Amino acid sequence: MKKHFNMVGLTATAALLILTTACGSGTDKKADSTQPSATKEAAKALTEITIIAPTYNDVPKNDLEAIGQVNQKLNVKINASYVPSNNYDDKVNVMLSSNDLPDLTVVWDITKQNWTQALQQGAFWDLTPYIKNYPNLSKIDAGIYSALSFNGKTMGVPRVRPQDGHESLIIRKDWLDKLGLQVPKTTDDMYKVMEAFTKNDPDGDGKPDTYGFASYSTPGPQTYLFSMFGSSTAGGISQGWAKDSSDKLIPAFTTPQMKTALTYWSKAFKEGLIVPDYPVMKAQQLKDMFIQGKIGMYIGNIVDIYNSPNMIKELQKTNPKADAVAYELPVAPDGKHYYERSSGNFGQLMINKKVPEDKMKKILELMDYGNTLEGWKQINYGVKDKDYTDTNIPTIVVQTDAGKANQYPNPGQWIPSYFNKYARAENGDMSPEIIKYDHDLVDSINKNSILDPATGINTPTNAEKGADFLKKIYDNEINTLVGKNSLEDWDKFVKSMLDDASYQKLAKEVNDAYKAKTGGK
Known part of the structure; x- marks a missing residue:
């Protein structure tokens, strides 16, 4: 199952869930070309950042008060375009093919053939040498970055999601x-x-x-x-x-x-x-x-x-x-x-290679702020005590009617979010006792959850025939479970797949890619 990790909507009286993460502090003081830099003169110049992101409800405005506060704080001008989620892939695919993507793009799946080709052609910034200089982005679990990597390189900032609690x-x-x-x-x-x-x-x-x-x-x-x-x-x-x-x-x-x-x-x-x-x-x-x-x-x-x-x-x-x-x-x-175990992400945020290096660093500064609890609340939920109110649980807020009218939490689609391993185990309707019980449940599950070793891998054969193979697998599983096919039929199906030359090619490609990704380990 494609485990998308979807934001959950609550009633007006219920608390809204925020994805949270433990954030580090401090940066590497050693000066090098990969560090965030800005002269006093450059700091005065407003940096416009164009963005495309999905929306799951109506399109939010760019002149929201909270977004204005972020603009002022970071000396940027955020210009985000939103596309309904059911049309989002089609829209960005057209923009990709016409070389017309904005500065920052929400990308759900880089294993699709067109995105793989674009990455091979150098269409996006390789962020590998830069992430270490951003105090919050550098603290995102290495396994989450690895699941999204392309040929061992960090090509985007993860839209972080919890890894356990969905099962x-x-x-x-x-x-x-x-x-x-x-x-x-x-x-x-x-x-x-x-x-x-x-x-x-x-x-x-x-x-x-x-x-x-x-x-x-x-x-x-x-x-x-x-x-x-x-x-x-x-x-x-x-x-x-x-x-x-x-x-x-x-x-x-x-x-x-x-x-x-x-x-x-x-x-x-x-x-x-x-x-x-x-x-x-x-x-x-x-x-x-x-x-x-x-x-x-x-x-x-x-x-x-x-x-x-x-x-x-x-x-x-x-x-x-x-x-x-x-x-x-x-x-x-x-x-x-x-x-x-979930891969801990719902896609990633990728920076167009057309963007100059100084501007790329400014975008990463915005992403780093969006990975803090303060930044995530501000961009995702608006102005405190106006668009939302806090609860006694830092990761749970109550959205006001004004905030909902302003289409929060939709703006939060274009930042990493604040990682919270317990996001699938918290809700404002829960008592403290229930929250503790559910947190303990997540911790217990985490001890035994397994990440697919092939996560983040794609191959030419899978790009060409993977959908057909997957449909055959699904159909035979369902038909066997409901008794339409016998267990002997299942054995025959498995053998037919393993004997298929194209599937053998896919399996070899997966193993070769896995060895390359892990250094042969």
């Missing part, structure tokens, strides 16, 4: 209690809970109208079903890669763990423990079905329970005793926890 088992706790069940610790435990939630009338209405579990398969299957068995890391190429005993990368869908996962879930589907609409289900339907009391478990963000609409509040409208809690996924049959 928890959300359960109707009151159903567990009513049926005398414990929180499932193993996949066998989970199966028994699915059976009980489906067959033992957990809602007490005397009707067989509940299901133990729900997932989705549109536009692709929810890969957590497989990764919890240790079979998939859900990367961009062929749904993820794993290391074999010789440290060679192999497609995760070809592993024995994937077949174990398909065996487990196909049995559950056949026995009616999973919502029968699974083949056409979409991600947003999971929360709806949970609130409607139709399902007892699903896998999702820890914060899903409290994001608008707050699931507990909605459930308690009809059942005052209803409760929902996020837990760790059960251990796989080998006794280990497995989670997909």
Whole structure:
């Protein structure tokens, strides 16, 4: 699954989430050509910075008071253009092909062929020697930079996102209690809970109208079903890669763990423990079905329970005793926890090579400020006590009606954001006790989460045929899970892929690129 890390929208009374990061302080005092520099004369000159970024609602204005304050603080003039997110890729692709990109561009995926070619042709600044001189950008986790690197070089500033917290088992706790069940610790435990939630009338209405579990398969299957068995890391190429005993990368869908996962879930589907609409289900339907009391478990963000609409509040409208809690996924049959670690970004901010070096450094100064808590709040949420108000949790604010009218938080799309590892585990509706519980849950998940070793890699064959390969993988996974294809059919499919000359070429390219990226390690 393409794990985009989407901003979550809350109600007017709910608190809004900010992505946060621990920021360092101080800079390298040694003078060199890569350091931020500006003479007194240059400092007087206003630097105009043109930007293109996506928007998920209406287009915000450039004359917002908070943006004016940033302009004054940094002696810049921000001139941002916004494109609706569903049209954004098309727009920037046209601008790229016509060599008409602005100074700073939000780029979602540099592994696409046109962006790869542009990078090879030197269309963007190589920021590798510069990042170290910016106190906040230099503190972003090296793994996040690595996931976005191109031929080992830092070609952009990450739009940072949390790496864990998107993969928890959300359960109707009151159903567990009513049926005398414990929180499932193993996949066998989970199966028994699915059976009980489906067959033992957990809602007490005397009707067989509940299901133990729900997932989705549109536009692709929810890969957590497989990764919890240790079979998939859900990367961009062929749904993820794993290391074999010789440290060679192999497609995760070809592993024995994937077949174990398909065996487990196909049995559950056949026995009616999973919502029968699974083949056409979409991600947003999971929360709806949970609130409607139709399902007892699903896998999702820890914060899903409290994001608008707050699931507990909605459930308690009809059942005052209803409760929902996020837990760790059960251990796989080998006794280990497995989670997909996010790459920690939602694309990156790339600087046009047409931009002079001094201006490039000024843009990095703006990005560095946008990576602080102060800068992120100011650009993303506006003027304090006018567009938003603080809470007792530094990373959570309440957007005012005035702030929403000014289209906050849309301006924040063109800065790195303030990294918060707990962003998927915090919400203003949570009590301090719940926040601590959820923070601990993220910390526990982080100990076992795995980043796809092929993250950030693209190959010529994948650019040409990757989409077709991925569709075949998706189709066969879904068809096997719902019983349309047998497990023997799955084995035949895996063999056909491994025997395919084009796929063999792709696998070789992935391994060669991985060795080049890691220095052969």
